[in-house]
Amino acid sequence: xxxxxxxxxxxxxxxxxxxxxxxxxxxxxxxxxxxxxxxxxxxxxxxxxxxxxxxxxxxxxxxxxxxxxxxxxxxxxxxxxxxxxxxxxxxxxxxxxxxxxxxxxxxxxxxxxxxxxxxxxxxxxxxxxxxxxxxxxxxxxxxxxxxxxxxxxxxxxxxxxxxxxxxxxxxxxxxxxxxxxxxxxxxxxxxxxxxxxxxxxxxxxxxxxxxxxxxxxxxxxxxxxxxxxxxxxxxxxxxxxxxxxxxxxxxxxxxxxxxxxxxxxxxxxxxxxxxxxxxxxxxxxxxxxxxxxxxxxxxxxxxxxxxxxxxxxxxxxxxxxxxxxxxxxxxxxxxxxxxxxxxxxxxxxxxxxxxxxxxxxxxxxxxxxxxxxxxxxxxxxxxxxxxxxxxxxxxxxxxxxxxxxxxxxxxxx
Amino acid sequence: xxxxxxxxxxxxxxxxxxxxxxxxxxxxxxxxxxxxxxxxxxxxxxxxxxxxxxxxxxxxxxxxxxxxxxxxxxxxxxxxxxxxxxxxxxxxxxxxxxxxxxxxxxxxxxxxxxxxxxxxxxxxxxxxxxxxxxxxxxxxxxxxxxxxxxxxxxxxxxxxxxxxxxxxxxxxxxxxxxxxxxxxxxxxxxxxxxxxxxxxxxxxxxxxxxxxxxxxxxxxxxxxxxxxxxxxxxxxxxxxxxxxxxxxxxxxxxxxxxxxxxxxxxxxxxxxxxxxxxxxxxxxxxxxxxxxxxxxxxxxxxxxxxxxxxxxxxxxxxxxxxxxxxxxxxxxxxxxxxxxxxxxxxxxxxxxxxxxxxxxxxxxxxxxxxxxxxxxxxxxxxxxxxxxxxxxxxxxxxxxxxxxxxxxxxxxx
Numbered sequence: 020x021x022x023x024x025x026x027x028x029x030x031x032x033x034x035x036x037x038x039x040x041x042x043x044x045x046x047x048x049x050x051x052x053x054x055x056x057x058x059x060x061x062x063x064x065x066x067x068x069x070x071x072x073x074x075x076x077x078x079x080x081x082x083x084x085x086x087x088x089x090x091x092x093x094x095x096x097x098x099x100x101x102x103x104x105x106x107x108x109x110x111x112x113x114x115x116x117x118x119x120x121x122x123x124x125x126x127x128x129x130x131x132x133x134x135x136x137x138x139x140x141x142x143x144x145x146x147x148x149x150x151x152x153x154x155x156x157x158x159x160x161x162x163x164x165x166x167x168x169x170x171x172x173x174x175x176x177x178x179x180x181x182x183x184x185x186x187x188x189x190x191x192x193x194x195x196x197x198x199x200x201x202x203x204x205x206x207x208x209x210x211x212x213x214x215x216x217x218x219x220x221x222x223x224x225x226x227x228x229x230x231x232x233x234x235x236x237x238x239x240x241x242x243x244x245x246x247x248x249x250x251x252x253x254x255x256x257x258x259x260x261x262x263x264x265x266x267x268x269x270x271x272x273x274x275x276x277x278x279x280x281x282x283x284x285x286x287x288x289x290x291x292x293x294x295x296x297x298x299x300x301x302x303x304x305x306x307x308x309x310x311x312x313x314x315x316x317x318x319x320x321x322x323x324x325x326x327x328x329x330x331x332x333x334x335x336x337x338x339x340x341x342x343x344x345x346x347x348x349x350x351x352x353x354x355x356x357x358x359x360x361x362x363x364x365x366x367x368x369x370x371x372x373x374x375x376x377x378x379x380x381x382x383x384x385x386x387x388x389x390x391x392x393x394x395x396x397x398x399x400x401x402x403x404x405x406x407x408x409x410x411x412x413x414x415x416x417x418x419x420x421x422x423x424x425x426x427x428x429x430x431x432x
Numbered sequence: 433x434x435x436x437x438x439x440x441x442x443x444x445x446x447x448x449x450x451x452x453x454x455x456x457x458x459x460x461x462x463x464x465x466x467x468x469x470x471x472x473x474x475x476x477x478x479x480x481x482x483x484x485x486x487x488x489x490x491x492x493x494x495x496x497x498x499x500x501x502x503x504x505x506x507x508x509x510x511x512x513x514x515x516x517x518x519x520x521x522x523x524x525x526x527x528x529x530x531x532x533x534x535x536x537x538x539x540x541x542x543x544x545x546x547x548x549x550x551x552x553x554x555x556x557x558x559x560x561x562x563x564x565x566x567x568x569x570x571x572x573x574x575x576x577x578x579x580x581x582x583x584x585x586x587x588x589x590x591x592x593x594x595x596x597x598x599x600x601x602x603x604x605x606x607x608x609x610x611x612x613x614x615x616x617x618x619x620x621x622x623x624x625x626x627x628x629x630x631x632x633x634x635x636x637x638x639x640x641x642x643x644x645x646x647x648x649x650x651x652x653x654x655x656x657x658x659x660x661x662x663x664x665x666x667x668x669x670x671x672x673x674x675x676x677x678x679x680x681x682x683x684x685x686x687x688x689x690x691x692x693x694x695x696x697x698x699x700x701x702x703x704x705x706x707x708x709x710x711x712x713x714x715x716x717x718x719x720x721x722x723x724x725x726x727x728x729x730x731x732x733x734x735x736x737x738x739x740x741x742x743x744x745x746x747x748x749x750x751x752x753x754x755x756x757x758x759x760x761x762x763x764x765x766x767x768x769x770x771x772x773x774x775x776x777x778x779x780x781x782x783x784x785x786x787x788x789x790x791x792x793x794x795x796x797x798x799x800x801x802x803x804x805x806x807x808x809x810x811x812x813x814x815x816x817x818x819x820x821x822x823x824x825x826x827x828x829x830x831x832x833x834x835x836x837x838x839x840x841x842x843x844x845x
Contacts, residue, residue: 074487083679084653084686087660100668127670148675155674240497247500255513257540261568262561266496273497 069168076193076405081143086122089184092371098360099125099184102214102346105356107132109212109348113179116140116206118169118199123149123162125182130161137162138178140169140202169202178206182214187405188280189375190220190342191397192431194405197305210351213300215344221363222315222340222395223292224385225283225376226327230336233378237274241267278375278409278431283339283364289385290320292363295340295395301349311397315413321387332384335391338411339364341374377409377429388418393425400430407431482581489606489818494556499535502597505784511773512538512597515627515759518769520545522625522761527589529553529619531582531596531612536562536575538595543574550575551591553582553615582615591619595627600818601693602788603633603755604810605844607818610718623764626713628757634776635728635753636705637804638696638789639740643749646791650687654680691788691822691844696752696777699739702798703730705776708753708808714762723811728826734800745797748804751824752777754787790822790842801831806838813843820844 079085090096103110103125111133117126118140126139126149139162141149146166153162165172181202187193203213244266248259295313319335327333343361348354362372383391393413400406409429416422492498503509516523516538524546530539531553539552539562552575554562559579566575578585594615600606616626657679661672708726732748740746756774761767775785796804806826813819822842829835 071483071487074484083675083682087657087679090664091660096668122672122675124668124670128668131669148678151674151678152670152672156671244500247504251503255509255537255541256544257537257565258569259535259565261564262496262535265561265564266500269496 072405075403077143080119080121081145083122083145083148086145086148088371090122090124094362094368094370095184095360096124098344098346098358099182099214100128101356102354102358103128103132103182105358106346106348106354109352109354110134110180114138114176115180115182116169116174116178116202118181118183118202119185119195120149120164121145121184123152123164125184126162126164127153127156127158129180129182130158134161134180136176138174139164140172141166142168169198174206177208178211179208180212180214181207186218186342186344186372188372189278189340189397189407189409189431190218191308191311192405192407194308194399196300196308199300200303200305200308203301210349212349212352214346215360216300216347216349217297217345218300219297219343219345220295220311220313220340220397221292221342222295222313222317222338223364224289224317224319224335224391225287225337225339226289226334227281227283227287227337227339227376227378229279229281229376230334230378230380230382233274233279234380237270240270240274244270272430275378275380276427276429278340278377278429280373281339281376282369283374283376285364285366286326287339288320288364289323289333289335290317291323293317309399313395313397314393315395316390316392319385319387319389319391324387332386335379335383335385337379337382338377339374340377341372375431377411377427379427383415385415386418390416392416485818488816490556493532493534494558496535496558496561499558499561501784503535503537507773507775507781507783508597509537511757511759511771512595512627513541514769515767515771516541516545516595518771519759519761519767522765522767523547523593526592527551528593528595529582529587529591529615531594531615532598532608533562533577534558534597536565536577538597539575539577540566540569540571542593542595543571547574547593549589551587552577553585554579555581582611587619590621591624592621593625593627594620599631599755599757599785601785602691602753602810602820602822602844603631604721604724605818605820607721607812609713609721612713613716613718613721616714623762625762625765627759628773629713629760629762630710630758631713632710632756632758633708633724633726633753633810634705634755635708635726635730635751635808636777637702637730637732637748637798638700638750638752639702639747640694640696640700640750640752640789640791642692642694642789643747643791643793643795646687646692647793650683653683653687685843688791688793689840689842691753691790691842693786694752694789695782696787696789698777698779700752701733701777702736702746702748703733703804704736706730723809726808726810727806728808729803729805732798732800732802732804737800745799748792748796748798750792750795751790752787753790754785788844790824790840792840796828798828799831803829805829 110129112135115129115134115137117129117137120126120139120141122145123139126137129137139149141164146164150164153159153164181199183199185195185199187195244263248263251257251259293315295315296311324333341362343359346354346358362370362374364374391413393411396410398408400408409431411427414422414424523542525548528542528547528550530542530550533539533552533554535558536552539550542550552562554577559577563577566572566577594612596612598608598612600608657676661676664670664672706728708728709724737746754775756772759767759771775783775787777787804826806824809823811821813821822844824840827835827837
């Protein structure tokens with residue numbers, strides 16, 4: 020026995036390989052347990068879930084280092100800052116709820132924009148830092164930091180605006196939107212606003228620099244297993260061959276079916292991106308989020324293809340997914356200046372979200388005009404509702420009319 | 433929001449930098465929850481702990497890839513194989529319990545050595561693989577694989593031998609020995625044997641190639657924070673300076689106080705290693721393990737010092753810790769051929785445990801004859817009982833009689 024614990028990763032701004040990250044160790048913070056014996060089983064069950072959720076999820080957000088990384092993401096920061104400050108009129112005299120406030124930056128901006136009262140809710144001990152920051156910036160008369168999950172807290176009043184930065188990889192990873200929707204249904208006054216108000220998912224086919232490497236790593240693991248099986252038999256008299264298929268499945272899942280973080284450049288795209296779905300956050304339900312069925316149709320583009328400067332067919336090595344969120348105010352009170360935060364592939368900038376890349380193995384040879392049409396189904400992983408399983412079911416139709424169907428499963432972890 | 437989850441790390445045999453590892457995502461396996469409402473709060477509380485323990489700890493052991501890494505550690509494998517096979521007489525006709533059997537290799541060897549019955553207990557779904565391996569190797573009439581924690585399972589009989597590979601970094605990380613001792617007290621017949629039977633911890637002062645890098649990284653983070661504070665004030669009107677001390681503490685803990693995995697070479701040692709404590713596993717208690725107080729006295733060695741080929745003082749940049757375990761049988765039935773598994777620094781080989789390095793900053797300038805004398809206290813981290821806090825309280829006495837005291841705290845994570 021010797022393995023490191025499940026640990027949140029220490030992501031760096033300069034970090035660009037989805038496989039490599041620095042170690043950072045979790046210090047799961049247990050929710051206080053008193054010994055009362057009259058609590059019912061349901062409460063206890065809930066606590067069991069919270070324990071694991073703290074160990075798995077919240078613990079990643081209790082480091083200033085991680086907050087700093089997010090605060091250094093200029094696209095993220097500028098979009099939220101513009102959304103609040105350029106629409107300060109919407110905030111003036113209003114009551115705001117910041118769900119998962121982290122360092123408290125959005126709550127502080129809301130107060131600076133003129134909010135009458137801001138409730139900043141944070142589940143991790145980052146709440147202590149947020150309190151100090153709020154006081155140091157002399158906003159403690161407006162901003163109240165509350166430590167706990169938004170599901171477990173009571174507020175003294177309804178709110179006019181809910182602001183939150185809840186987006187995970189491919190928008191929905193982390194399932195933190197659930198908490199925002201819970202807060203919306205419980206605390207947002209009728210006609211109140213959500214910041215952001217809308218979210219859209221995109222998909223595009225790409226060539227990927229990492230594709231060959233992933234396939235090679237996978238092949239190397241299988242070769243290494245062969246050697247391992249021989250060695251175990253020879254040196255220790257135990258035949259491991261019966262586990263070969265299981266090992267292969269494990270490695271395929273890890274190297275080929277697990278979506279990778281990447282900073283994709285626009286030149287890698289082989290077609291115009293396809294908008295998969297737009298969520299209106301004022302009406303979408305948690306139930307709807309649990310399984311999203313998104314039809315898509317993608318045609319390989321002459322113009323994009325030409326960038327690759329090839330005569331013959333090009334390899335479609337992966338699909339790549341990302342999201343936008345929009346700050347439009349509400350239908351009753353639209354934002355004077357609607358703001359968009361996009362995580363699309365761009366040339367000389369990127370967000371810390373990057374894009375999620377789904378490697379296709381074997382890859383598709385394609386030429387301009389080829390069509391990829393089908394459905395993408397996003398559903399929560401049944402073992403961990405904060406992770407996602409992505410099913411793709413599509414046909415590749417060539418210009419000659421050749422049509423092949425494919426079904427693939429990916430994991431966003 | 434965007435962070436990867438707490439994830440077990442994909443350690444590689446060729447992996448040598450303690451900061452960098454490959455991502456591997458946890459798939460915490462929830463213990464089945466039925467809806468019975470009459471369970472009492474204590475049971476539920478226990479389950480809460482189990483949930484977090486699965487999320488944090490056990491999930492790391494359910495990958496064949498990790499098992500393969502451990503199975504490829506030749507020092508580990510050869511020691512256990514020799515301990516069983518060269519002392520097969522001790523196993524003949526006996527009942528054996530393998531605690532945390534993983535792939536089942538130790539259970540299989542025990543059966544091959546002639547055991548009458550082997551119970552192989554494994555908490556993760558690796559138990560399924562172990563069952564398949566046992567059947568494939570035609571030992572299902574001897575080896576029974578049981579999925580669950582050893583604390584929660586009932587056996588039909590007492591056992592003659594408990595075999596287990598429970599050792600974590602610096603021996604005690606993971607606190608898996610608790611489970612072995614629990615099994616010993618509940619299931620081992622009086623006079624039964626433990627494989628291994630003894631364990632010893634060692635400490636030695638070293639020069640470290642990584643030391644300067646760690647100090648530089650720490651300094652870089654503090655510089656980066658200064659720039660960050662200025663940027664947040666200028667661009668977004670929020671003063672983060674009040675969090676500077678907290679950020680510095682977080683970074684000091686991570687870069688300078690967290691023990692690092694390293695493959696230390698013998699030439700790095702500045703003194704003979706000091707044996708801190710030897711545990712007799714047949715008698716030690718969980719209570720005793722919770723806090724170990726280990727006196728040490730280390731004298732900088734002329735011979736070791738000479739290896740560094742310097743005229744002036746040398747820097748003691750770190751202390752380095754490791755362990756041995758011994759397979760001696762029991763006092764009633766000593767092993768005919770006692771076997772030792774050591775994780776000490778060696779020139780051309782190493783174990784996957786490596787050594788744990790505790791960086792000393794600022795470092796100590798020392799010359800041969802200098803003495804470092806004090807205590808090392810190993811205690812469980814109060815937030816996660818599988819991690820360790822290590823306190824060092826010692827005096828550095830030079831040959832001129834100059835004496836300085838130091839107290840340092842480290843974390844094994």
